Every structure is written in C-alpha cells, then in structure tokens.
Amino acid sequence: LAARIQEQAGSGGRAALVPQPRPTRTLPSGEVVDAAPLSLAQQRMWFLNRFDQQSAAYNIPLVIRLSGDLDVAALRAAVADVVGRHEVLRTVYPETESGPVQLVLPAAQAVPRLQIRSVTPDQVVAAVSELVSTGFDVTAEVPLRVALFELDGTAGEFVLTMVVHHITGDGSSAGPLTRDVMTAYAARAAGEAPAWATLPIQYADYSIWQRELLGDEADPESLAAQQAGYWQSALAGVPDQLDLPTDRPRPAVQSFAGSRVDIAIDAETHAGLQRVARQQGATLFMVVHSALAVLLSRLSGSDDITIGTPVAGRGERALDDLIGMFVNTLVFRTELDRGESFAELLSRQRETDIAAFAHADVPFERLVEVLNPARSTARHPL
Missing domain, CATH: 3.30.559.30 (Nonribosomal peptide synthetase, condensation domain)
Structure with a gap:
C-alpha cells in the first residue's frame, strides 16, 4: 500500500520540508544574524502578546513530580542541552521596519536560569500557579521559564515546572520537550552528553517553508x-x-476563566x-x-x-x-x-x-x- 501511494503521488506532492536558506538582517552593532519570518500561527500570538503582555492565557505549563535523589547540576545542564537542541526555545521576536522576525540567540546567551525554591507541600500549587501565570514579552525575552520546587519536610520530593509561551510551543510540544529534558538529564547524571540524533529541521525552516507552500x-x-x-x-x-x-447570560467580554467536567x-x-x-x-x-x-x-x-x-x-x-x-x-x-x-x-x-x-x-x-x-x-x- 505504501509503495502504491508513493507511485500515485509522483512529483505532484508537496514541497519537501527540509532546511531552508535563512533571511538575514543587520543589527545596530553591525552583526548580521538570521531573521526568519514568523509562521502564520506565530503572527497571531505575537499580536496578542503585544496587545497584553501580562496575560497568561497563552502560557503553556508543564509540571512534573520528581521523587528520589535528584542531581540538580545534571538537571541544569539538561535544560541547557535542550535549549541548544531546539532553536525555538532560544528565539526572541523583535519588531523591525518590515514586521516581527525570529531572532535566534546563541545557546549560551539564552538558557533560562533554573530557579530553585523550597516550599511546603501546601504552598506548591500556589508557587507553580504564580510561575506559570506570569506574562512574557516575546520581543525581548526568550519565552521559556524553568523552576524546581523542593518540598520542605519531604526528602527527595521535587516539582519541576516549565512554562513556554504559545508562540514557542503547543500542546503536542510537551512530548518532545519532556522526552528531551529527561534524555539529557539521564546522560548528564551519568557524566555524558546526550547522544540524540540531530533534528532534521528547526522551527524557522518550517515557517519559511510554510509561506512558500501556501x-x-x-x-x-x-x-x-x-x-x-x-x-x-x-x-x-x-x-x-x-x-x-444557559443558566447565566454570556458576559460582554470573555474572561478566559474555565473549569473542567470529567465524563467517564x-x-x-x-x-x-x-x-x-x-x-x-x-x-x-x-x-x-x-x-x-x-x-x-x-x-x-x-x-x-x-x-x-x-x-x-x-x-x-x-x-x-x-x-x-x-x-x-x-x-x-x-x-x-x-x-x-x-x-x-x-x-x-x-x-x-x-x-x-x-x-x-x-x-x-x-x-x-x-x-x-x-x-x-x-x-x-x-
């Protein structure tokens, strides 16, 4: 079946998604850097962020409970590894005379500080909520934060919290983000660098390809x-x-407040x-x-x-x-x-x-x- 589909597709299929030539721009310092356009979905996120930088409506949290003997230095190195692996995690989106662009920063300049805090078990939900509810300015800061909460009075219990802005990731990104952090942590804890395969493309390649495809x-x-x-x-x-x-009138302005109903x-x-x-x-x-x-x-x-x-x-x-x-x-x-x-x-x-x-x-x-x-x-x- 796969061979038949390939035969029918012929040369009329979509353009292959491969690394793309990157547009460049010159910084005030005279340095020439890559400056890819935003993807179409990113454009909307960028506008919404400029409209209200304090809103947490487009923050995506990832919270993981860790138990055991945690190597904090290895975790810190693992975060740096993942930021180096994924350009989108070290990208800012400044406005230029021709509109916003993707400005990929060097990994050493863009790795977020791993915040380490001690909290009591009854404080952890509030601490996590505070972190994931803080807005981003995507034009000036890498839209990624990472914190490790150590639970007081409970040996070997931690809560790792990561939050990315929607301009950088989506719900399906939680899979590769979690997997890569854990892969890198396991390697660093063993005194080695992660031995993962090179990514075939980066996000900026996709945004350029998308515009050419459409x-x-x-x-x-x-x-x-x-x-x-x-x-x-x-x-x-x-x-x-x-x-x-409904049992109440629709509000004049949507609040983004929500709840959940579980259905079995x-x-x-x-x-x-x-x-x-x-x-x-x-x-x-x-x-x-x-x-x-x-x-x-x-x-x-x-x-x-x-x-x-x-x-x-x-x-x-x-x-x-x-x-x-x-x-x-x-x-x-x-x-x-x-x-x-x-x-x-x-x-x-x-x-x-x-x-x-x-x-x-x-x-x-x-x-x-x-x-x-x-x-x-x-x-x-x-």
Whole structure:
C-alpha cells in the first residue's frame, strides 16, 4: 500500500520540508544574524502578546513530580542541552521596519536560569500557579521559564515546572520537550552528553517553508487561494453564534476563566462507538463530533451547527520531534435534516470532516479575516 501511494503521488506532492536558506538582517552593532519570518500561527500570538503582555492565557505549563535523589547540576545542564537542541526555545521576536522576525540567540546567551525554591507541600500549587501565570514579552525575552520546587519536610520530593509561551510551543510540544529534558538529564547524571540524533529541521525552516507552500493568496492557483476559496464556500452564511439555554447570560467580554467536567465512558459504550465508526467507514472523532452536533442542535433549536476543534498541524514527518507552534483550528459545519437517521448524518459528516482536514493549511486567523464574521469581545469568531 505504501509503495502504491508513493507511485500515485509522483512529483505532484508537496514541497519537501527540509532546511531552508535563512533571511538575514543587520543589527545596530553591525552583526548580521538570521531573521526568519514568523509562521502564520506565530503572527497571531505575537499580536496578542503585544496587545497584553501580562496575560497568561497563552502560557503553556508543564509540571512534573520528581521523587528520589535528584542531581540538580545534571538537571541544569539538561535544560541547557535542550535549549541548544531546539532553536525555538532560544528565539526572541523583535519588531523591525518590515514586521516581527525570529531572532535566534546563541545557546549560551539564552538558557533560562533554573530557579530553585523550597516550599511546603501546601504552598506548591500556589508557587507553580504564580510561575506559570506570569506574562512574557516575546520581543525581548526568550519565552521559556524553568523552576524546581523542593518540598520542605519531604526528602527527595521535587516539582519541576516549565512554562513556554504559545508562540514557542503547543500542546503536542510537551512530548518532545519532556522526552528531551529527561534524555539529557539521564546522560548528564551519568557524566555524558546526550547522544540524540540531530533534528532534521528547526522551527524557522518550517515557517519559511510554510509561506512558500501556501504561496500568494492573490494567485488563484496558489494553495492559499484554493483553500480560502473552499472555506468561503463551506462556511457561507453560518450563524454568528449558537444560542444555548444557559443558566447565566454570556458576559460582554470573555474572561478566559474555565473549569473542567470529567465524563467517564465505559468499555461497552466505547466499543459501541467504535462499532458505529467501523460500520460507516468513519473515525471515532467523526462519530463523537456528529453526536455533539445533534445534541447542540436539540438544545438550541438550530439545524446549522459549527464546532471548532484544534488540529496538531504536524502532517510532515520532520515535525515529529520538534518543539514549536503548529496547532491550527478547524471549523466543522453540520447542517442537520431532522428526517434523517444518525447513520445518514454520519455518512454526510464524514465527507465534510475529510474535506476540512484536506484544507487545514490556511491558519484560522486568516480564515476569520477572509470570512469577516460579525466580531464580538464576548465570543470566539465562527
């Protein structure tokens, strides 16, 4: 099957994601440095950070409980190793006359200080919260902080806390970040340097490749124009918001406050969902998504439901082990016919979802600009 797919792909596939020539700029000191453009997702994060540097809404925390005899010197060296390995962890985003750029700093200049603090067990949650809730100025500081909290009165118990700004990483970055820190720590604790394979690309290579891949939206043959055209058609006339019977009015300005509700799905229900998916040639995501659309339709009385979902944006193999901001948001539209069965709805929704995934390269922020829905501080667009 893999050989057949390769044969069918021929030369009409996407441009390979490989190291790219880096644009340069001259600093006031006369030094010439790499200055790659921001990726399209980073541009949005950069604007939001300039708008409100104190906001922690786009801070991504990673908190790990450690037990045992910890080698602090090895941990400090491991953090330096990982910052050296991933350029994006030592990148600042200054504004220039042509807009913001990625300025990669030398590793020795960019490694964040490992903060070490002693706290009591009942203080640790507040201490972690304070660290991860402090804003960043991404134009001037590397958007990474690392702290080690040692629990007083509990020998050999620590909490390692790392926080990155969303311009530097996303949820899927937690995997390579954690793995690389632990790999480097194990090596340094043994008195060795980490023996990991060289990354095939760095984040700046991806941002340059992404812009070349999408092309100029003014060119009707470009990928950007084709995908924008798809979304203009697919989301034409969607309602501005979904009115649900809530127990309090929607606030005039979204607060970003949130909570969590845990829902258990037992093995029998899960097996049933998988069975429905197999019968319809669909995925488990498509089944649950369609069921959610039916629920929202019944609660709201609307037959036109749009649901946003994040996608990892890591469709290229070279991105598997890379820390960076790749996530995108897709808008799935479900138009319900109350006379059809759920199987019929799922069959239609399967095609809609597949088409959405096939047009996932255009960033959500650009999609909002193209569709230009009514804006409100109270809700998410689309």
